[in-house]
Amino acid sequence: xxxxxxxxxxxxxxxxxxxVCHGSDGYGTAGGRARTFLxxxxxxxxxxxxxxxxxxxxxxxxxxxxxxxxxxxxxxxxKTKTPASGDTHDYYSIGPYWWPDKTRPGGEPYxxxxxxxxxxxxxxxxxxxxxxxxxxxxxxxxxxxxxxxDRKYADHAAKLLRVWFVDPETRMNPNYDYAQAxxxxxxxxxxxxIDASRYVPVVEGIGLIGPANVLSKHDHAxxxxxxxxxxTWMATSASGRxxxxxxxxxxxxxxxLLTQFALFADMDAVARHVAADFPRRRLATxxxxxxxxxxxxxxxxxxxYAHWALTAxxxxxxxxxxxxxxxxxxxxxxxxxxxxxxxxxxxxxxNVADWPYKDIDIADPARAxxxxxxGREPFRLAxxxxxxxxxxxxxxxxxxxxxVNDDYWLPPFEAxx
Numbered sequence: 428x429x430x431x432x433x434x435x436x437x438x439x440x441x442x443x444x445x446x447v448c449h450g451s452d453g454y455g456t457a458g459g460r461a462r463t464f465l466x467x468x469x470x471x472x473x474x475x476x477x478x479x480x481x482x483x484x485x486x487x488x489x490x491x492x493x494x495x496x497x498x499x500x501x502x503x504x505x506k507t508k509t510p511a512s513g514d515t516h517d518y519y520s521i522g523p524y525w526w527p528d529k530t531r532p533g534g535e536p537y538x539x540x541x542x543x544x545x546x547x548x549x550x551x552x553x554x555x556x557x558x559x560x561x562x563x564x565x566x567x568x569x570x571x572x573x574x575x576x577d578r579k580y581a582d583h584a585a586k587l588l589r590v591w592f593v594d595p596e597t598r599m600n601p602n603y604d605y606a607q608a609x610x611x612x613x614x615x616x617x618x619x620x621i622d623a624s625r626y627v628p629v630v631e632g633i634g635l636i637g638p639a640n641v642l643s644k645h646d647h648a649x650x651x652x653x654x655x656x657x658x659t660w661m662a663t664s665a666s667g668r669x670x671x672x673x674x675x676x677x678x679x680x681x682x683x684l685l686t687q688f689a690l691f692a693d694m695d696a697v698a699r700h701v702a703a704d705f706p707r708r709r710l711a712t713x714x715x716x717x718x719x720x721x722x723x724x725x726x727x728x729x730x731x732y733a734h735w736a737l738t739a740x741x742x743x744x745x746x747x748x749x750x751x752x753x754x755x756x757x758x759x760x761x762x763x764x765x766x767x768x769x770x771x772x773x774x775x776x777x778n779v780a781d782w783p784y785k786d787i788d789i790a791d792p793a794r795a796x797x798x799x800x801x802g803r804e805p806f807r808l809a810x811x812x813x814x815x816x817x818x819x820x821x822x823x824x825x826x827x828x829x830x831v832n833d834d835y836w837l838p839p840f841e842a843x844x
Contacts, residue, residue: 445469445814448749451693453634461573462634464690465627465745467811471573471635478574485575492571492580495564499583500590501557502597508552510605511614517600520555520622521548522607535611542727542787555622561591562625569632572639581639584632588642593649601656603666617669620661621680627742630654630691655692661685662697675722676736679709683743690749702747706757709740714763718771729784734801737768741808755812769809769818776802777824810839 446468448454455462461471478485503518510519523544527534537545549556568584571577590597606619633650636642642650661667661681670681682701689697713720713736723732744754744765758764775782779789779798788794806822809815819839 445811448746450695450698450749451690453690453749455634455637460638462637463631464634464687464749465742466631466634467745470811475574488567488571488574491567492575492577495568496579496583498560498564499587500597501561501587502590503554503557503599504597505557506552506554510608512605514600516598517605518554518558518603518622519605520553520558520607520619521545522609522616522618523548525609525612527610533611537610537612558622558625561587562629565632566628569628569635573635578639578641581636581641584636585639585641585646588629588633588650589646592653593646598653601653602660602664604664606666615666617666617673618677620666620670620684621677623657623684624680624739627684627687630687633691651692654688655694658685658688658692658694658697661688674712676720676732676739679713679736679739679743682709683739683746686743686746690746695750698746699750699752702743702750702752702754705743705747705752705754706759709743710754710757710765711759711763714765714768716761716763718763718767718769720768724784727785727787730779730782730786730798731788731801733772733784734805737765737772737805738801738808740765740768741805741812744812745808766809766813769805772805773821776806776821 446454448464449456453462453464454466454468461468463471478488504515506515506519508519509515510517522537522539524539524541525537526540526543526545528536528538547553565584565587568580568587572581572584592598603615603619603623605615606622607616608614608619609616633642661670662685667681670677672678673681682705686698686701689695689701713722715721720733720736723729723736726732740754747754755765779802782789788798803822806818810817810819810822823839
């Protein structure tokens with residue numbers, strides 16, 4: 428990936444006592460050989476201790492991991508529809524908010540209903556459901572291995588990974604050319620790149636099962652090679668370039684995903700370039716002087732998008748630490764920064780009913796748990812990034828049961844005595 432010379436950045440200064448991420452090596456040394464990039468060793472150690480001290484929590488994790496042992500493996504070649512390429516190895520999904528037009532024969536071209544997810548997207552005709560299952564299962568199996576020490580969980584995670592990334596008969600091609608297609612309109616869209624967010628816990632999970640040696644050198648090389656090709660596709664394809672130039676959450680996720688995948692694929696220079704350019708391209712353009720993210724507040728699911736976009740920005744700040752870029756303290760000339768977006772959201776944490784923007788999820792009791800989880804995520808990340816227990820206290824104002832299939836079990840941040 429080429430680009431202008433990198434602007435000078437202040438070296439990231441880790442907080443006292445906090446492990447340091449070292450480029451594509453991640454937290455490998457500090458994390459007991461677990462090569463992670465987003466999952467800090469302190470999080471993992473605290474949660475492992477919590478699981479060991481709580482038999483009920485350990486049992487819940489074991490039940491979830493045992494269930495995952497009975498599922499999979501998953502392959503993109505299992506879908507019942509074929510993308511326009513004619514190759515079932517190409518990932519294929521349809522846009523979430525696009526529905527058949529009942530006034531037209533066959534329903535095509537599909538029409539958009541913002542915020543209303545077409546259930547067809549989750550059928551066996553497409554790849555999203557099995558991709559989500561891969562992400563969920565690798566995550567819970569990796570956590571179970573790391574916390575409970577049972578190798579069978581790592582073994583099964585490795586099997587899932589080989590089928591999806593390595594085996595020539597079943598592996599996915601490293602592109603998203605046919606992601607979020609719209610029947611009757613387009614064979615694939617740039618917006619489909621964001622489907623790849625489901626790889627985030629997969630990459631971290633690979634790091635957690637590393638000490639089990641269940642993946643051979645060939646497996647590791649093949650998986651890293653897959654991500655290297657995918658990074659190249661993101662940087663050079665028409666879909667990738669279009670997504671990079673968006674002005675909303677898609678662009679933030681593009682940068683965060685490209686940074687994590689580049690780190691995993693041993694492409695540190697790419698990761699540093701994206702992280703160093705993030706303030707100019709994203710923070711300065713997407714956070715206004717009040718701390719709002721205006722593009723996200725126009726949506727029918729404004730709560731979701733405001734928190735989701737900020738979560739990705741905070742994850743990018745976490746990843747940027749790995750390449751010596753400090754996004755936590757970055758400020759625009761007028762003083763704007765990440766903390767302002769947190770401050771703007773803070774009064775609504777625990778007070779969802781006061782949210783002044785349109786959001787169809789808030790009015791739906793069936794989505795109350797999801798709304799609460801989304802409200803917690805940015806504040807928990809901020810607590811560790813800023814080493815500030817105030818953000819953790821805000822996260823806990825939104826009570827919700829955290830399941831083993833959430834992104835990861837984040838232990839509470841505790842201020843030092």
